[in-house]
Amino acid sequence: MRKRDTMGDFDGKAGLVSGAAGGIGRATALAFAREGGSVVVADLEALRPQAEETVRLITSSGGSAIFVPTDVTRAADVEALVNAVVETYGSLDFAHNNAGILKVGFTAEIDEADFDQIIAVDLKGVWLAMKYEILQMQKQGGGAIVNTASEAGLVGTPLAGPYVAAKHAVVGLTKTAAGEYANQNIRINAVAPGAIETPMITDLPQQARDSLLAPQPLHRFGTADEVADAVLWLASSRSSFVVGAILSIDGGATSNAQSYSSENSPPSSAVVDAETSRTINV
Ligand SMILES: NC(=O)c1ccc[n+]([C@@H]2O[C@H](COP(=O)([O-])OP(=O)(O)OC[C@H]3O[C@@H](n4cnc5c(N)ncnc54)[C@H](O)[C@@H]3O)[C@@H](O)[C@H]2O)c1
Numbered sequence: 673m674r675k676r677d678t679m680g681d682f683d684g685k686a687g688l689v690s691g692a693a694g695g696i697g698r699a700t701a702l703a704f705a706r707e708g709g710s711v712v713v714a715d716l717e718a719l720r721p722q723a724e725e726t727v728r729l730i731t732s733s734g735g736s737a738i739f740v741p742t743d744v745t746r747a748a749d750v751e752a753l754v755n756a757v758v759e760t761y762g763s764l765d766f767a768h769n770n771a772g773i774l775k776v777g778f779t780a781e782i783d784e785a786d787f788d789q790i791i792a793v794d795l796k797g798v799w800l801a802m803k804y805e806i807l808q809m810q811k812q813g814g815g816a817i818v819n820t821a822s823e824a825g826l827v828g829t830p831l832a833g834p835y836v837a838a839k840h841a842v843v844g845l846t847k848t849a850a851g852e853y854a855n856q857n858i859r860i861n862a863v864a865p866g867a868i869e870t871p872m873i874t875d876l877p878q879q880a881r882d883s884l885l886a887p888q889p890l891h892r893f894g895t896a897d898e899v900a901d902a903v904l905w906l907a908s909s910r911s912s913f914v915v916g917a918i919l920s921i922d923g924g925a926t927s928n929a930q931s932y933s934s935e936n937s938p939p940s941s942a943v944v945d946a947e948t949s950r951t952i953n954v
Contacts, residue, residue, distance in 0.1 A: 679708070681707045681708070682709030686761030686762065687764060687907070688712040688757050688767050688805075690715070690744055690801060693722035695896055697771070703901070709735075714753050715741070720739070750800045767815070768818050768819075768907065769819045770819075771797055809857075810856060814857030814858055815859075818862065846916065850916030859906075859911070862917070863906065865921050887931060892923065894922070
């Protein structure tokens with residue numbers, strides 16, 4: 673990563689990215705730093721080596737970053753995280769609430785403990801983060817928050833019931849909080865990534881990976897950088913009239929009630945049934 677010589681959108685600004693030890697969070701932390709922002713990298717203590725690597729990637733390119741170990745399910749941790757940003761850099765101008773976990777299983781078979789953990793990280797973690805970020809942003813007169821929802825926050829996804837429920841709830845929380853604080857100069861939006869090639873997805877069985885691409889016209893995994901670009905736009909003044917948006921970055925997956933394979937990515941080998949005029953996948 674090379675720091676820009678020109679002015680960046682986040683020059684003189686500071687913020688936090690949760691779940692920044694890898695995947696989408698690391699890509700976003702690096703992108704904020706490339707645009708001049710000072711970044712607090714938040715992730716679990718157990719991920720310290722990976723989180724410190726994110727910090728190293730930023731500082732070795734001339735950017736500014738620190739790691740603050742944080743469990744987003746614990747209010748005291750999240751409050752301390754926000755305080756650390758302000759004590760270190762003076763303000764909390766942007767926040768990307770991105771930490772998340774995925775556990776798969778049929779709805780009737782998933783463990784109660786797994787259900788509770790998914791809700792704690794993916795839903796309560798986002799609410800706790802917004803709570804302490806908003807309180808700080810009110811004190812300083814504004815800021816921008818971007819939550820990571822998911823394609824699974826917009827449509828059902830087999831084998832991911834609690835995750836889908838948590839991400840749908842993140843969509844609702846985002847829209848509600850966005851309306852509550854928009855006139856206090858605090859803009860809140862979310863990204864809804866589709867299938868993105870990160871450790872969360874790389875580790876899934878091949879069959880599950882294949883099924884993720886089925887609803888998607890582009891029929892490829894997205895990259896963490898493609899999500900980071902959208903997060904930066906939503907956190908920057910370039911999106912100043914965007915409030916409560918849930919921005920899909922999913923290769924078209926949620927915009928089509930259709931199933932695609934790599935061979936039949938439409939319209940090349942879709943055929944039209946002459947009698948009914950329906951397009952049929954082949
Ligand atoms: N990869 C995808 O296809 C995809 C699609 C849609 C949404 N998402 C969402 O994007 C976000 C980032 O996921 P990713 O794909 O980069 O996966 P990832 O597993 O690489 O990143 C998730 C990060 O969250 C951290 N984390 C987990 N529990 C935490 C906790 N209690 N406190 C603090 N940090 C915690 C993990 O340590 C990890 O670094 C998640 O919210 C995920 O649900 C991912």
